[in-house]
Amino acid sequence: MIRHICIIGAGNVATHLSLSFYKKGLTIDCIHSRSIDKAKKLALQVDSDFTDQADKIPKNSQLYLLCVPDDAIVPVAKSIHKHSNPKAIIAHTSGSASSTTLQRFFSHFGVFYPLQTFSKNRELIISEIPFFITASDTKTEKELAALAKTLSKKIQIISDKQRMVLHVAAVISNNFSNYLFQVSATLLKNNDLDFSNIKPLILETAAKIQDKDPKDMQTGPAIRKDQKTIEHHLDFLKDYPELKELYRFMSQAIQKTSS
């Protein structure tokens, strides 16, 4: 059972996971980050050491958990592997990077992927976040799954391919939706209207599909093939050519699903 963890990174994912492990009584041996200030700040919250030097990371950790951007995974794994416990597990937390990126440097490697959008200063209910595990071998898989179970009720063992599918779905549902909220906010502001006017609608849109199929929840001019309203909206959007293109694109896509 993993009890001693070295966290690599000090960003949003590192912060949320470190604090959650710490609250569950696990030991964070060290926070290792290129930014010594961020490492120190997080370390103070979880009662751990901190360092910005790869050769100063602890040798006794059972897990080295990489909470770093995708393109830092290989360089960081390379920099730490000589200084770490060779029997330990190394895992990254990325939705898109393959588990095998870690194969060159460690015998036991895997992915510990929490599917959520993490921001500083926003509390999350960690027990509701689904964790997805991919690992080099059954023992590592079990160790990582057991660790995830200390945090969350929702654990699943998946393949690298399935994790990519989850990541694509997350990008579509989170990043692309957030972009829609952003352009709505701009459009409202340009017309002396406050974005807060549509915030209840946005919450309800997300709440509705928690227990209903989104396909059954679709409303609006596109799905009811209300071409008059669509043309009216497109005409208004002629001053916003990119938004007009977005509106047309999405309306056509919605109409295709119902034909």
Place this chain on the structure above:
Amino acid sequence: MIRHICIIGAGNVATHLSLSFYKKGLTIDCIHSRSIDKAKKLALQVDSDFTDQADKIPKNSQLYLLCVPDDAIVPVAKSIHKHSNPKAIIAHTSGSASSTTLQRFFSHFGVFYPLQTFSKNRELIISEIPFFITASDTKTEKELAALAKTLSKKIQIISDKQRMVLHVAAVISNNFSNYLFQVSATLLKNNDLDFSNIKPLILETAAKIQDKDPKDMQTGPAIRKDQKTIEHHLDFLKDYPELKELYRFMSQAIQKTSS
């Protein structure tokens, strides 16, 4: 002060508004719908008469509130105006139809637009829903605003043009987002993954922007110009040509906002 209301329609908006008025102690004189069954069902809940005949609507109502599809507004207004109280206000509840569509049939007309997505069997906190009022004259405007205030804390007087902007923003934020959730659900299902895995992410995406600017909340491969992940995702999506097009379109749009 409006105390006596005749509701035209028996769908989701009619149901939510009728029940809310009734709870606030206002009198629903009658539910008028083409479907006598739906009219009766709703009337029983709000202690009112019901009819499917335009010439049977009450003459003493102070407000005839049209909760009908956009293309039914003019035909319904035409069918009821000879049988209604000529001093009464007529208002529709549509985001897209102009207030002036009612001008031909009534002296006092307006729009009573609640900006929310209404579904049967889903409770909504009506006091949190923003209501937007547009009216033919100041007196009507005041009457409709006072009525809205009995239900909600958030009332605003706006122009027809502004209501259209709100409606466009609502379509983008609600209908288009819901479409993104729908395609995510399909993609997951096709890869033996459950849609419920990304439901917490969807809720958090909506929750985040309640007190933050969506522009500052954007994450993911597009905004960080992670072309490697984008290409990886596009390659995976080659089996889903429409989704691939959506992914490319949205990623480019997000990247434009940051350049």
